[in-house]
Amino acid sequence: MELNAAIETRSLNKRFGGVVAADNVNFKVLSGELRCMIGPNGAGKSTLFAMLCGLESADSGQIFVFGQDVTRTQAFKRVRLGVGLTFQTNRAFHDLSVRENLTIPRASAKQENMEVGQARLAFALDAFGLDPNDQTKAGELPHNQLQWLEMAMILVGYPNLILLDEPTAGMAPEETQQTAKVLKHLNSTGLTTVVVEHDMAFVKDIAQTVTVLHQGQVFAEGSVAEITAHENVRKIYLGRA
Amino acid sequence: MDVMPLVLSLLYQFGTGAAFLFLAALGLVVILGMMNIINLAHGELMMIGAYTATLTYHAGVPFWLSVILSFFVAAAFGAVLELLIVRRFYGRQLGALVVTWGVSLVLGQGTLLFFGPFLPSIGIPGGSFSYGDFSFSAYWLILVLISLLLILGLWWLYNRTPYGLQAKATMQNADMARSLGVRTPLIYTLTFSLGAGLAGLSGALLAPTVTIAPFMGQQFVAPAFITVVVGGSANVIAGAVASSAILAAVKTPIGMAFGAFSGTVALLLAALIIIRIMPNGISASLQKYFNRRAGGAMR
Amino acid sequence: MKTIIGLISGGGDIGRTRVFWIGFGVIVLLFLLYPTQTSAFRVSNVSYYLLNIPLGLGMALLWGYCGVLSFGHVAYFGIAGYTYGVIAGNMTENPLGPLAGVAGGLLASAFIAGIFGYFVFYARVQKWIIPILTLVLTLLLETFLGQTAGYQWRIGSVLLGGYNGMTGIPWFQLGGFVFEGYSFYYLCLFVVLACYFSLRMLVNSNFGQVIVAIREDEVRTELLGYDIRARQWVVFVLSAMLAGLSGLLYVQWGNYITPSQVGLLQAALPVIWAAVGGTTSLLAVVISAFTLNWVTYTLSSQGNQYAMVIIGTLLVVTMLFFPRGIVVMVAERLGRLTTRRTAPSKP
Amino acid sequence: MTKRKDITPSPEAETKTQGSAAEAEVATSTGIPRRAFMTGTAATVTAAAVLPNLRMARAAETGPVKIGHIEDLSGNLAVYGVQKYHAALLAVKEINEGKTLKGGPVGSGGLGSMAKFAAAPPVMGNGDKDLKYVSDGGAMTGAGMAFVEDEDVLVDSGDSGLLGREVELIAPDGQSNNNIWQQLTRRLILEDKVDCLVAGFTSAEREAIRPIVDQHKQLYIYTNQYEGGVADSNTFCTGAIVEQQVIPVVDYMIQKFGPRVYTIAADYNFGQLTAAWTKAFAPLVGGEIIEEEFVPLSVSDFTTSIARIQAAKPDWVFTLLVGSNQSNYYPQAAAAGLEYPMASTVNMAQGYEHRRFAPPSLNRMYNCVNYIEEIPTVRNRAFVKRWYEMFPDDPYIGQMAQNTYFSIHLYALAARLAGTTDQETVKKALESGLTIEAPEGAVFLEPSTHHCSHYIRLATADANHNVSFVREWPSIQPWWLQRVGVNLVKHKEYKQYIPDEDPFFTMFAK
Secondary structure: OOOOEEEEEEEEEEEEOOEEEEEEEEEEEEOOOEEEEEOOOOOOHHHHHHHHHOOOOOOEEEEEEOOEEOOOOOHHHHHHOOEEEEOOOOOOOOOOEHHHHHHHHHHHOOHHHHHHHHHHHHHHHHHHOOOOOOOOEHHHOOHHHHHHHHHHHHHHOOOOEEEEEOOOOOOOHHHHHHHHHHHHHHHHOOOEEEEEOOOHHHHHHHOOEEEEEEOOEEEEEEEHHHHHHOHHHHHHHHOOO | OOHHHHHHHHHHHHHHHHHHHHHHHHHHHHHHHHOOOOOOOHHHHHHHHHHHHHHHHHOOOOHHHHHHHHHHHHHHHHHHHHHHOHHHHOOOHHHHHHHHHHHHHHHHHHHHHHHOOOOOOOOOOOOEEEEOOEEEEHHHHHHHHHHHHHHHHHHHHHHHOHHHHHHHHHHHOHHHHHHOOOOHHHHHHHHHHHHHHHHHHHHHHHHHHOOOOOOOOHHHHHHHHHHHHHHOOOOHHHHHHHHHHHHHHHHHHHHHHHOHHHHHHHHHHHHHHHHHHOOOHHHHHHHHHHHHHHHHHHO | OHHHHHHHOOOOOOOOOHHHHHHHHHHHHHHHHHHHHOOHHHHHHHHHHHHOHHHHHHHHHHHHHOOOOOOOOHHHHHHHHHHHHHHHHHOOOOOOHHHHHHHHHHHHHHHHHHHHHHHHHHOOOOOOHHHHHHHHHHHHHHHHHHOOOOOOOEEOOEEOOHHHOEEOOOOEEEOOEEEOOHHHHHHHHHHHHHHHHHHHHHHHOHHHHHHHHHHHOHHHHHOOOOOHHHHHHHHHHHHHHHHHHHHHHHHHHHOEEOHHHHOHHHHHHHHHHHHHHOOOOHHHHHHHHHHHHHHHHHHHHOOOOOHHHHHHHHHHHHHHHOOOOHHHHHHHHHHHHHHHHHHHHOO | OOOOOOOOOOHHHHHHOOOOHHHHHHHHHHOOOHHHHOOHHHHHHHHHHHOOOHHHHOOOOOOOEEEEEEEOOOOOOHHHHHHHHHHHHHHHHHHHOOEEEOEEOOOOOOOOOEEEEEOOOOOEEEOOOEEEEEOOOOOOEEEEEOOOOOOOOEEEOOOOOEOOEOEEEEOOEOOOOHHHHHHHHHHHHHHOOOOEEEEOOOHHHHHHHHHHHHHOOOOEEEOOOEOOOEEEOOEEEOOOEHHHHHHHHHHHHHHHHOOEEEEEEEOOHHHHHHHHHHHHHHHHHOOEEEEEEEEOOOOOOOHHHHHHHHHHOOOEEEEEOOHHHHHOHHHHHHHOOOOOOEEEOOOOOOOOHHHHOOOOOOOOEEEEEOOOOOOOOHHHHHHHHHHHHHOOOOOOOOHHHHHHHHHHHHHHHHHHHHOOOOHHHHHHHHOOOOEEEEOOEEEEEEOOOOEEEEEEEEEEEOOOOOEEEEEEEEEEOOOHHHHOOOOOOOOOOEEEOOHHHOOHHHHOOO
């Protein structure tokens, strides 16, 4: 195992009933990388995320986060290693105020990242136009702000690694661009970022490396150019997108 | 004492114990297991069944006919309950729990005020037969048989009939089912009404063995919930069958050796431990086990 | 001091305006003066309404703020009551006996709740199963206590008493001062106010915000790095101790407890108080617990057979038309009226 | 109340009370710290009670005589409570109509009891000379009732109401809930200030209210049959107790069916204690308890118990089952073909199971009772007739209903004897050796223990649930409390004795 891997999985398997969600997945993201993950619906992207952060347990295989074997570690302990995750469907606390949404994560913030973390948070809040003292209910925010709020929430914990499940879903083009800008900036400060995305324009905009999942397997991996050129990828995925 | 009669007696006790749990849980299997409604008025639905059977029986209706009648009366009551109250609590499990508790208070005390503290009992039909030192009630054997038939019937209903398939689809994803043209409100009403009817049916079936009183339902509530919860919702019917069998298997020998109280305690402790080990119930664990075996075979 | 005031008047409960606090003060004053205006019998009755409030508050904290419904919190009520009876009953010659009984009762309910909570929360049992499991626990306790009628069930010089219950439980005393009659009333009032203010501070603290977050979305909260199991466990134990506190006051009030105190009917009461008042507000539950106890007590001491029908109907109506609780929804309506009226005067 | 040591009264507490010797007595013997009793009300009541000129002190001797009556009119125990309530109504109506049951301070035995007597006197001595021995003369000894049965025992009292005052019954509903029992007791004592409290079905209810009764020195009559042992200066127990019911039936059953007894009992005080009595007594008459099983009150499925009984093969089964859940034992046992004879002290005469359950569930059931509606005596038939004239729709008149009925008449008798309703004086009158002619027969209130002798009958039900009587004991004394040395006339006490305190319960056990 290389020391600078932020995430590494070895032979990860997971089945739901008769459906194979992860089939011998070996997946690695280096520290500081900005990785995109694509694949058709049901390819196993969300399941992989769920297993990475500990919401689902793997049937077999191992998961390492920053060099530590976390295969049997509880989800909240993985978060304390510096992992943040947003969900495919927005899960900010809709009935609580923006202010509360942004104060609740504070007590579990990873203190050694405080300096850089504060800077990242300040940048994101500013770029997203979120006021940390806003008393309006999160559920009353427009959709894009709600998405941004959830991203800001995980930044309050000063993470080293963020996993974003379709962060731009439902956003207007200019909002997507703004998101891309923020993600690229955060990554430039050394924040390892993994994004699941359908929007190929967005992927092309931000990604250095792209992983393609298909039927629970890592189907292909490479630069944006390589992947877009890949014959089979076009067939299974891009052709339909 | 010969061993054979003792073994037979234990088997008989096991069968009746399991049948009791299964019958107590029968309506709840549908309402809690499938619809996810925590129905604390379950006992009162059984009480309605038992009251219907008792009143019609004493009015001269043959026993088995009065049992069937009580299914329909309880089902009709269930439909009304669903339309008026339960309907507004889908997806709000704890709300449903509290509101059904309120319903059960009103039904219990209301029955007391209306019918008084007791109804005359129904004599247990069927005679008894003996083997060795032990004698057995024929009626309980009939109940075991009926339980088996009901299991088969439920399985058939939910796997082989259009209603069953539509109901399964609705419970799993109501929006999707609606978009496929299923009339989901009707399905909800029908399913709740079926659950209520089954509760009434088991209330009527158990009526000869219990005192017919307004609060008679309370004695079934705890066993029913334990059976369904231990069974789990991955496959409710199989789960309820497995859990009533396991719980009866724990209760019978301990109760025989140390008395009824120890048997009850053993049952409750077994339930707690099973839930600690298998938070999603026996059926989920069984399913997982079979999946893993199936997965192993495929590889 | 400022932080304490800030915590008390934070956004975790209804009632934050000056008018509210003045009204609150007036009501507390009325309660303080009440014994001078009425008979010992009435004062004893009001003590009873008051002593149930901590149990309701525990239910509000656990259910309303943390989203975990326990249908068997009376188990901890009973455990504390019985433990107090055993300890204080064995130490009648020692003036510290009742104090030891109180400590023992609270510890016992915390201990049992701790073990049970460990089983439930650390197994990540599905949320809807918890009410059923707690109900099973309290029924188990009732069955156990009910069969302790035999004389082998003697702890020291105190008989558990089975279904007949435990009798002759001593009053609470501090030093040489015995709390009974009027002084017991003031003890109850003090305990209720202390519980209410401490809980208001708790729900406005960071811990309180996190438990609300757990209620809103367990997974999201866990993925913000919080061990939700530990926090749910802490809240569970805390609310069990509140229930225990009510149990302690109860046995001191009537000098008596029976297994039916942990039975099915009693188990439902705190849930009803919380649901009718509105689970998401401590004050609402205080009000509804007091009022409902008053109503049922008055109905029942007139020998009214319809008490249960009335309570049941009230519960159904509340759940149908006031899903967030009568007191909470009325308070919101009032709040809207007052803000509308005061809004123009603000710049 | 259990054995407790008490706190020595502190001096400042002493000064607070208005010097009441009686109160110190209460405190030292109840075990509740004495300061506990010093509410203002308690102190005044006690002070009034010990004043010599109490008739003057009590200005309230006008207006109606208030009898407080708590029974369960709803909830699980309503089937018994409603009967008792009706009994109280009937008794109060009769008192107000100037009627009373015969009786008075005539001592044990009453108007008559079953006796053996010589039909003709023996001749003393040989001829008329030597009086040293009794001759073999006289006729065979006969047995029979030593009195001519009266047409009715209800006679004119010569009083209008009670002491010229009307009797008022205040009867709230206990709702089968012990908390409510406590509330109602406080209300009746403190708000309504009743002159006499008649209340209680289960022992749990009695034990719930007894501390309150003692705190306020309220005259209290408990009319239920129960496990025995209450020695309380304020409490009078008019129901039959274990030594009056269990011992006769166990004796009879062992002689008739054999020595091997299986006890199945409700798992609470009553069941536990009655089982303990059975266990202690059976060896004395050659019996043996082969197994004891205690069943929680919530259990209603008896399959396992039935199998255990079959495995144990007893000669007869002693069923001490209580409550509606446990009544299911009888039909279940009958359906399972269990044909052992059964004995009990609680069924039929209380909850009329032989009328409620389809025959032959209670076939071969032997029940030892002090009253059952089917008693064929003239006085009982008259009582039953009076009852159904007033309550034509009632299903049954139970044992406890009869107890409540005669207890209220007994109270009236005592109050007339005392000439006042002052509670302390009436208590003393009740301790004067009163007999009352109840529908069951003569009942004697034994002064030293505050319990009653009863006319005990062994009733049995056949396959069609017809009741017949197989044996009668015209007067069985409550003797156990005397055995352990209770004398409430001389020494005030406020506790319940338990079998543990008497070696009797282990003496003969093997």
